[in-house]
Structures are given as structure tokens and as C-alpha cells.
Amino acid sequence: MFFFLLSLIALAVAIGAVGACYYIGKAIIDDRKKNQKGDRYIVKFYINMVVKNKKEVIKDELKKTIQGKKSRRKTNIASKLATKMVNKAVSKETFSQELMQEVAATVEDDFAEENIAAVGYVTYIKDLYSVIGVDVKAVDVKGILCKELGLGSSLYDAIMGMVHKCFGKEFVEYALATQMLEIVTAEIVANVGPEIVSDLAEEGVDVDVVVKSAADQAPFFYALTKPDSEGKIEPITSWRMQAVHNGQWQGKTFKAPSK
Numbered sequence: 001m002f003f004f005l006l007s008l009i010a011l012a013v014a015i016g017a018v019g020a021c022y023y024i025g026k027a028i029i030d031d032r033k034k035n036q037k038g039d040r041y042i043v044k045f046y047i048n049m050v051v052k053n054k055k056e057v058i059k060d061e062l063k064k065t066i067q068g069k070k071s072r073r074k075t076n077i078a079s080k081l082a083t084k085m086v087n088k089a090v091s092k093e094t095f096s097q098e099l100m101q102e103v104a105a106t107v108e109d110d111f112a113e114e115n116i117a118a119v120g121y122v123t124y125i126k127d128l129y130s131v132i133g134v135d136v137k138a139v140d141v142k143g144i145l146c147k148e149l150g151l152g153s154s155l156y157d158a159i160m161g162m163v164h165k166c167f168g169k170e171f172v173e174y175a176l177a178t179q180m181l182e183i184v185t186a187e188i189v190a191n192v193g194p195e196i197v198s199d200l201a202e203e204g205v206d207v208d209v210v211v212k213s214a215a216d217q218a219p220f221f222y223a224l225t226k227p228d229s230e231g232k233i234e235p236i237t238s239w240r241m242q243a244v245h246n247g248q249w250q251g252k253t254f255k256a257p258s259k
Helices: 001-017 017-037 054-068 075-089 092-115 141-149 153-167 167-202 213-223 238-246
Strands: 043-051 116-127 129-139 207-213
Touching: 043 092, 043 167, 043 213, 043 238, 092 116, 092 129, 092 167, 129 167, 129 213, 141 153, 141 167, 153 167, 167 207, 207 213, 207 238, 213 238
Parallel strands: none
Antiparallel strands: 043 129, 043 207, 116 129
């Protein structure tokens, strides 16, 4: 098993050597630029979210509060009070702000469990549409590989020590970090959206999520928030966000997805 893993890692490093050299140089240059600007992240992406059942969520939470206090009020009074709370007391922006701050904190915790250091922050809120920016600060290659391969720390160090002697420590570490970063980024974009939808659904919050890389967020956000010929911005609904995401933007109207 030991020699099989050693051979596997050595082969992977050798195959990726040419491509890695390019990425290593680019990573070093980019890192220097980021250090000069004080911008300490290695990957940035954005979580675009639309809440679809704000009124139902607040009604449910209010009912739980009333029941918890063993209120003697009738259900219809609670319902009326909840409706008043939705329409007046709690604005869409306030609701979204509180929800998105919780989501951002949850994203950080979930990433930490996967040996990824990240920071989440709210960048935009308009009614029930919000955007969370996420900066991945560091990827713990050793932690990820040990977890995925089921290796102990000492065994990993022994294997990598031999690989370092064959290819050079600096080269191997940069090569592994670069390739691991590509894998992690792809996994994030593919999975973080469905995971957020699933997690919030368990809490009774119905949302739609679109995740975009830093490069793709700008054109997506522009198309989604672009005013029409009359200077108006239509409400950003779940269906509209998906229409823009799927390239079905047609000015003031959207072409319904074919079934």
C-alpha cells in the first residue's frame, strides 16, 4: 500500500510537471501582486440567492414563538400579526440581510471542516435577492489528502519526504497545491449551491441559488440588474435569475425554458 501510494503520487506529479511549471510561475507572480495590494485570497466566488417563501418563514417562526410562550391567543390572531410583521415590521432587505449573514457564517464553518480557510461576506441585497462573496484564503493540502486517502500524519510525511527527494520539495508542494486548488474550486462551484438549498430547506427556507466564479459574476450580475429601456429594474425572482443564468435573457422578457 505504501509503495502503491508513493508511485501514484509520483506519477501524478510527473504527468503534471509541464503544466504545473506554468501555473507555479503564475501563482508566484499573482501572489506577489496580491501581497502588494493586501489582497489575501487564492479563489473568489459568489453565491447568488433568491428567497422564495419569506412570508411563510416569518409566519412559521412567529407561531413557534407564540407557542413557546404558551399564548392563549387564537391562531387567526397569530396569523394576522404575522402578516403585519411581514408587510411592515420586517422589510425584505432586513430579512435577507439576517439570513445571508447566517449563510455566510455557515459557509465558513463548512469549509473549515473540509480543511479550507474561507471568509464569507454579504456584497449586495435588493429585496429578496442577495449576493455573498466568498474568499478562499488557504487550502490545507495535507489535511485534505490525509482525509481522502485515509492516511495518518506520520505516514503522509514519510511518503512526501521521499517524493520531495525525487522532485524537490518546493516544486512538489506548489504542484500539489495548484492541482488541489483546481479540484477544490471545481467541487465548490458544483456543490455549494445544492448544499445551501438543501440545508435551508431543512430549516423551512425555500431558496434558489446560482454560484458564479469571480470572472463570471460580473456579466451575470450586470444582466440580472440591468434597467430596461424605461430605466426600471424588474424584481429579481427565482425564475428570472435562472433565466439569466441559462442565457434566456431577451430584453424585458424571458423565454420560458423548454421542458
